[in-house]
Amino acid sequence: MSGISVSTSGNFNKTFKLLENMKDFKRKKLIAILNKYGERGVQSLREHTPMDSGETANSWSYEIVEEEGKATLVFKNDAQNDGIPIAILIQYGHGTGTGGYVPPNDFINPAMSPIFKKIADDAWKEVRAL
Numbered sequence: 001m002s003g004i005s006v007s008t009s010g011n012f013n014k015t016f017k018l019l020e021n022m023k024d025f026k027r028k029k030l031i032a033i034l035n036k037y038g039e040r041g042v043q044s045l046r047e048h049t050p051m052d053s054g055e056t057a058n059s060w061s062y063e064i065v066e067e068e069g070k071a072t073l074v075f076k077n078d079a080q081n082d083g084i085p086i087a088i089l090i091q092y093g094h095g096t097g098t099g100g101y102v103p104p105n106d107f108i109n110p111a112m113s114p115i116f117k118k119i120a121d122d123a124w125k126e127v128r129a130l
Helices: 013-048 086-092 108-129
Strands: 060-067 070-077
Touching: 013 060, 013 070, 013 108
Parallel strands: none
Antiparallel strands: 060 070
16 A cells, blocks of 8 residues: 655754744734834824814823734824814814814825835734834
């Protein structure tokens, strides 16, 4: 009877080390990257938010939400008018109580686009270094 045989030598130490480094990457390096750009994102949003009183511009914050297998960077703005986030009213426009209309002012995308690119670049750089 003929058959195929496969033999190997060595071990999987490098593979196990890479996998362990990837686990460590999420815990430490990715969180550090998200914190760095969370702070920069808040600053950029503050600078780009149209100002009347400055309340909305000064109400930006961020948090990192960690769930199984992922981490999410969330930007928040606590300034509200009758329970509606003012930043959303500015971004998308809104009607006024007197029948007028305030047109949209896209300030969030220009503020955040360079931040998101830098997050992706830094994260990819760290992955390649594994």
